[in-house]
Amino acid sequence: MRVTFGLAAILVIALLTTTTWQRQPVPAFGFAAASAHAEDARERFFLAVPSADRIRQTHRVLAGEPHLAGSPRDQQLAGYIRDRFAAAGLEAIETSTHDVLLPWPEETTVEMVAPRAWRASMREEPVDGNPPPTSDSSESSLPYNAYSASGDVTARVVYAGSGNAEDYTRLEAMGIDVRGAIVLVRYAVPYSYRGFTVLTAQQRGVAGILIYSDPADDGAAKGPAYPYGPWGPDRRIQRGSVAFDFLVPGDPLTPGWASTKDAPRVTRDQALSLPRIMSAPLSAVDARVLLEAIGGPEAPAAWRGALPVTYRVGGGPLLVHMRVRSDDRVRPIWTVTGLIRGSEQPDQLVIVGNHRDAWTYGGSDPSSGTAAQLEMVEAFGQLRRSGWRPRRTILFASWDAEEFSLISSTEWGEEHEAMLQANAVAYLNVDSGVSGRVLNASAVPALNQTLTEIAQRVKDPAAHIPVAAAFRDTVTSGVLPEDASHDLVGNRFGSGSDYSVFLNFLGVPVADLSFRGPYGVYHSLYDNADWLERIGDPGFRYHVALVQLWGLLTLRLADADVLPLDYRPYAGRLREFLDEASATWPVPADFDQARTAATALGEAAERLNTERHEALDRADPAVRAQLDRRLMRAERAFLDPDGLPGRPWYRHAIFAPQYSYAPEVLPAVVEAIRTGDPGRVSAALDRLTLAIRRAVDALDGR
Numbered sequence: 001m002r003v004t005f006g007l008a009a010i011l012v013i014a015l016l017t018t019t020t021w022q023r024q025p026v027p028a029f030g031f032a033a034a035s036a037h038a039e040d041a042r043e044r045f046f047l048a049v050p051s052a053d054r055i056r057q058t059h060r061v062l063a064g065e066p067h068l069a070g071s072p073r074d075q076q077l078a079g080y081i082r083d084r085f086a087a088a089g090l091e092a093i094e095t096s097t098h099d100v101l102l103p104w105p106e107e108t109t110v111e112m113v114a115p116r117a118w119r120a121s122m123r124e125e126p127v128d129g130n131p132p133p134t135s136d137s138s139e140s141s142l143p144y145n146a147y148s149a150s151g152d153v154t155a156r157v158v159y160a161g162s163g164n165a166e167d168y169t170r171l172e173a174m175g176i177d178v179r180g181a182i183v184l185v186r187y188a189v190p191y192s193y194r195g196f197t198v199l200t201a202q203q204r205g206v207a208g209i210l211i212y213s214d215p216a217d218d219g220a221a222k223g224p225a226y227p228y229g230p231w232g233p234d235r236r237i238q239r240g241s242v243a244f245d246f247l248v249p250g251d252p253l254t255p256g257w258a259s260t261k262d263a264p265r266v267t268r269d270q271a272l273s274l275p276r277i278m279s280a281p282l283s284a285v286d287a288r289v290l291l292e293a294i295g296g297p298e299a300p301a302a303w304r305g306a307l308p309v310t311y312r313v314g315g316g317p318l319l320v321h322m323r324v325r326s327d328d329r330v331r332p333i334w335t336v337t338g339l340i341r342g343s344e345q346p347d348q349l350v351i352v353g354n355h356r357d358a359w360t361y362g363g364s365d366p367s368s369g370t371a372a373q374l375e376m377v378e379a380f381g382q383l384r385r386s387g388w389r390p391r392r393t394i395l396f397a398s399w400d401a402e403e404f405s406l407i408s409s410t411e412w413g414e415e416h417e418a419m420l421q422a423n424a425v426a427y428l429n430v431d432s433g434v435s436g437r438v439l440n441a442s443a444v445p446a447l448n449q450t451l452t453e454i455a456q457r458v459k460d461p462a463a464h465i466p467v468a469a470a471f472r473d474t475v476t477s478g479v480l481p482e483d484a485s486h487d488l489v490g491n492r493f494g495s496g497s498d499y500s501v502f503l504n505f506l507g508v509p510v511a512d513l514s515f516r517g518p519y520g521v522y523h524s525l526y527d528n529a530d531w532l533e534r535i536g537d538p539g540f541r542y543h544v545a546l547v548q549l550w551g552l553l554t555l556r557l558a559d560a561d562v563l564p565l566d567y568r569p570y571a572g573r574l575r576e577f578l579d580e581a582s583a584t585w586p587v588p589a590d591f592d593q594a595r596t597a598a599t600a601l602g603e604a605a606e607r608l609n610t611e612r613h614e615a616l617d618r619a620d621p622a623v624r625a626q627l628d629r630r631l632m633r634a635e636r637a638f639l640d641p642d643g644l645p646g647r648p649w650y651r652h653a654i655f656a657p658q659y660s661y662a663p664e665v666l667p668a669v670v671e672a673i674r675t676g677d678p679g680r681v682s683a684a685l686d687r688l689t690l691a692i693r694r695a696v697d698a699l700d701g702r
Helices: 007-016 033-048 052-062 072-087 165-173 194-203 284-293 367-385 407-415 417-423 445-455 467-477 500-505 529-536 538-559 568-582 588-618 621-637 667-675 678-700
Strands: 091-101 105-114 151-159 182-186 208-212 278-282 319-326 330-340 345-355 392-399 424-434 438-443 510-516 655-657 663-665
Touching: 033 367, 033 538, 052 367, 052 529, 052 538, 072 091, 072 330, 072 367, 072 392, 091 407, 105 278, 105 284, 151 208, 182 194, 182 284, 194 208, 194 278, 208 284, 208 319, 278 284, 278 319, 330 367, 330 407, 345 367, 345 407, 345 417, 345 538, 345 621, 367 392, 367 424, 367 529, 367 538, 392 407, 392 538, 407 417, 407 500, 417 424, 424 500, 424 538, 438 445, 438 467, 445 467, 445 538, 445 568, 445 621, 500 655, 510 538, 529 538, 568 588, 568 663, 568 667, 588 621, 588 678, 621 678, 663 667, 667 678
Parallel strands: 151 182, 182 208, 208 278, 345 392, 345 424, 424 510
Antiparallel strands: 091 330, 105 319, 151 319, 330 392, 438 510, 655 663
């Protein structure tokens, strides 16, 4: 039985649960004293709604079958999510279709020709009697790299470590020629991006590349492997895209514009984001066979993994035949959106999104996040039925084809560019929602204070203390993942999820939330409901915490009297980023103008915060609305209309991905420094300074 309460009843319950009618509400940045108690009551109502059992049931539906983007099951889940949105009472529910390049595999063959005949299985087998659920659908049963070039080659094999540029330089110094060869590489840990690995190989003249997960990196050498623990068994195969989405994400055939029905399309040969060489994933079991036969000099110590072989770089008798064929079809994908319309500023949008598609079952990536999103929608539905309506509109989105190249969110964002630049307050993302217990919160610095406040309100399910305190304990104990920020809110954004179009292309403030832990089954059949229920989050307690964090952040942004964005932390981060960059340049004084602009940004933020405080005291709707407009302009001001040199889709002057998913701060400046060209560095610093000054003007209302 569903029980709902009127808003007046919520307030009475909130007051009766305190020791005094004068109870002070939890601090809420951006709220006037007169509305803080009501917000406090709403948030406590919201915190009580999420149900671990309901999330588990939802997750079993989502992760019950493979649902590759564009597949019948993916479309069925779009309908399931649409129905859940409707049941929760969302308004203006839409399913948008985009037709995009979405290749599925037809053949991936890797076979040894010499010194003996052997063929890689390209299958993930049952592990110790505990198999992953099986599927007969061809699009999910054959591991592949989406957007690999098709081809057929027989060539010698070279082992190139993690396949970074410096690895090829090392091979060259050893007298190993990779041109025309098939190269075998390990996935890099911390994770970079397989697309960059393929681009690097392509630039070196490689004919084909095979990528495997070594047990030393995310397998049994790290600890118990599935089904006994979180790490990957040797049979796992990490699928994934190899599109160069660090150049331009989205549909490769409509780079920079929406793939609407009548949109112009480039040819495959013209597409900047598509590789020109073959690539394929391998299991460690099959990689071991090749490494045993590869011969040649021993590999450098840093390249040696945990397989029981002597790692060598090649030069022996090993010849491999590699054939890859994909269908290169244009297929439909489906974006599902629904909203709760705002009561006072309905044009302002707080956007909440998660992608739905998975390479296989998507136990953690992304079904944990999708289950959390649907539970959050349920909680907002209950709050809405109580009589509440947000000040601003909340828009919920289920994206598609994220795994291929962030496609659905990119196409939707490009299609609605003008509306979003005018109205979007923030975009709040969850991707792989839960794979462990460690909070992973990233945001633009303007959201630091609000995220910190809610992390002090939500309880860690295991430690029974606020998640902010549990995070600090994790940092102190030294068990933080090695690629994670030591700050409660990380302020360095690369790419790799659906926030990219909002931050890098549209200039909308973004946040990305998850709980992380050891996760060695990424993009494999073993990332399934069993892994998540027994290992990733037994009891689904951290899913509940994720819903609470995500939901409170949404509530604060949707209900605040004045938008809870603070640009003082941005000024501090900019000075930090400038110090890092100037330390790599021989003339630090070249950075003085940018530093002066960053200081001015902090001063403008202080002035606006003073005005905000006064406006919250006076309750003048016109003044508050004007402050909102200035705050919404500030992030947009960081966009450079010309974009980054060589990749103009990425327009944010402060954040961009490297040629991977890793973050690059002050990207134009840092990339200019790498060229060693003083003119390019000066020009990049001038453009950065202009962007910061535009943000100053936005905050000052000029």
